[in-house]
Amino acid sequence: MTVVTGGAGAWASFTYEPLPTRVVFGAGTLARVPEEVDRLGLGAVLVVSSPGHVGTARDLARTLGRRSAGVFDGARVHVPAPVADAAVQAADAAGADGCVAVGGGSAIGLGKAVALRRGLPLVAVPTTYAGSEMTPVWGITEDGLKRTGRDVRVLPRSVVYDVDLTLSMPADLTVTSLFNALAHAAESLYAPDVTPVVALLAQAAVRTVADALPSVLADGGDVAARGDLLRAAWWCGTALGATTMSLHHKLCHTLGGTLDLPHAPTHTVLLPHTLAHNLPAAPQAAHALAEALGSDDPARALWDLAGRCGAPRSLADLGVARSDLPRLAELASTSPYANPRPVTREGVLRLLEDAWAGRAPAAGEVAG
Numbered sequence: 001m002t003v004v005t006g007g008a009g010a011w012a013s014f015t016y017e018p019l020p021t022r023v024v025f026g027a028g029t030l031a032r033v034p035e036e037v038d039r040l041g042l043g044a045v046l047v048v049s050s051p052g053h054v055g056t057a058r059d060l061a062r063t064l065g066r067r068s069a070g071v072f073d074g075a076r077v078h079v080p081a082p083v084a085d086a087a088v089q090a091a092d093a094a095g096a097d098g099c100v101a102v103g104g105g106s107a108i109g110l111g112k113a114v115a116l117r118r119g120l121p122l123v124a125v126p127t128t129y130a131g132s133e134m135t136p137v138w139g140i141t142e143d144g145l146k147r148t149g150r151d152v153r154v155l156p157r158s159v160v161y162d163v164d165l166t167l168s169m170p171a172d173l174t175v176t177s178l179f180n181a182l183a184h185a186a187e188s189l190y191a192p193d194v195t196p197v198v199a200l201l202a203q204a205a206v207r208t209v210a211d212a213l214p215s216v217l218a219d220g221g222d223v224a225a226r227g228d229l230l231r232a233a234w235w236c237g238t239a240l241g242a243t244t245m246s247l248h249h250k251l252c253h254t255l256g257g258t259l260d261l262p263h264a265p266t267h268t269v270l271l272p273h274t275l276a277h278n279l280p281a282a283p284q285a286a287h288a289l290a291e292a293l294g295s296d297d298p299a300r301a302l303w304d305l306a307g308r309c310g311a312p313r314s315l316a317d318l319g320v321a322r323s324d325l326p327r328l329a330e331l332a333s334t335s336p337y338a339n340p341r342p343v344t345r346e347g348v349l350r351l352l353e354d355a356w357a358g359r360a361p362a363a364g365e366v367a368g
Contacts, residue, residue, distance in 0.1 A: 016195040019241055021134065022158045023234065027223060029162040033060060033100060033125060036158040037067050040121050042098035044069040046091045048110050050076070053103040053127060056165070060102055060125070069094035075103060075110040077263050078256050081142035084113035091118060098123070101156075104177070105130030105263060112138045112154035124156040127165045129177040129229060130264070131184050131237025134159065137245070139253065145331075146257025148245075155241075161234060163227045171217055174229075175309040176264035178209055181233040182302070183248050183267045184240035186275060186289060190282035190340045191243035198239045199288060205235035206292035217309065247332075247339045248274035251348070254332045259320060265312045272303035272313075273351050276361035281341040299361040314358030325352045 022039075024032055037045055046069045049057035054073040061068040072090045076083050091099065091114050101111030102125040109132055115122045116138050124133035136155040139148040169177070185202035188194060209232045215225035251274065252266050276299040279286040286298065295301035306313050316322070329349035336343035354361065 014195045015193075016197050016242065019134070019136065019152075019155055019238075021156055023161065024158065025161040025231065025234070027163045027227070029160050030056075030060065030125065030165065031063070033123065033160055034064055034067060036123050036160060037064065037098065037100070040098060040123070040157055042121060043067060044094065044096050045098040045100050045123070046087075046094055046096040046114070047071045047100045047102065048075055048087055048114065049073050049101070049103045049107045053107065056127070057102050060100065064100075069096040072110075075101075075107040077106045078141040078146055078260065079106070079109040079113050079139055081140055083110065084117070084140055087114050088117045091120065096120060100125065101133075102127065104128035105132045105180070108132045108156075109139060111156075113140055115154045116151060119153055122154065122156045123158045123160065125160045125162065125165070126230075126233075128169065128173065128264075129166075129181040129233035129236075131181050131233050131240060134234060134237030135241035137241070139257075141257045141260075144258050146253045148253055159234075161230055163223060163230055166226050166230055167221050167223070169220065171220065171309070172311065173264070174216060174220070175213075175306070175311045176262075176268045178213065178229065178233070179268035179271055179302070179306065179311070180264045181236040182206060182209060183252070183271050183274075184236040186271065186285070186298075187246045187248050188236075188239035188243040189285035189288050190278060191246060192338050193243050195242070198242050199284075201235045202239040203288045203292050205232040205239065206289060208232035208235075210293055213305075244338045246274075246337050247278060247341075247343055247348075250337045250343075251328075251332050251352075254328055255315075255320070258328065258331065259324065261318050261320070265318055266315075268306055268311050269313060269315055269318060269355055272299045272306070272361045273355045275299040275302065277347065277351050278340050285340075303360055315352065315356040316358065320356060322353075322356055325349060325356060328352060 098121045100123045101108045138154045212225045212228035289298035333345040
């Protein structure tokens, strides 16, 4: 594998601050959650999940026994403020001194909201490849706008990765969740604070996804390949957690908070277009992704991959009306995140129009 870390002197000076999260990785590791709770000195943890994972959450609460302060199973995508309020109230009522979030990004995002509001230590048990468990980034949606921020208080103290929890993921969720992870790695490669450690992790993660995904699509119960994907998702989340988000995440937060779109499919549709927009201004990142994906056009390679997997490639297919695009472009270009290419309303609108129509991203495209 060729690891792209820049030319001579490219990393002559940088700052890298590892985030203080303990990781437990393997198969059957859900059983180790109680010892992680004990290690943190917690005696009453609220278990939070989405309705789809309430069975796992209740099983975990039973395993925790006297350490469990109950289950809150109301997590929703984009963490609506009323849901966050209800979870905090449940934690207060139960006298919780910690929180365990089990599920995908919605559950872990809700656990972060509780940690942010009450300062409770958080243990994360991811069941998808979302990667939120490895970042200090939180998000809460209120009045159609998704607010995000960074705060080390929301960073899970322990993350328990159990490969067995991913074996039942359907193929469509597997693919879109992986695009979510790939977006973390891709944006970290052209972040203004990228370091050689992040570049190494991000490129290795993308290559691992490209290598392992075909095996998982052929056999969703392939434990070894599922383990590779979960490990890659961990690395993607770590890369994002150590760097600054850019236009792609701004767009996903804008569309998700404003239109309540499903998070992973939105990543899947937008990522090829945001890469086509940004990579001409980020040649080192473009080279790294080309090496990892085995293609001189990473944006088109990902768009083709989504098509081969039957994943969504059009915002229209997600229910976005074309008439929404100007307003979304205005919102996304207001207070933009750091980005390698200047963010303009016109450039973002052209990007969104291509994504809405499901057009293939053009190699070397400069949108704005």
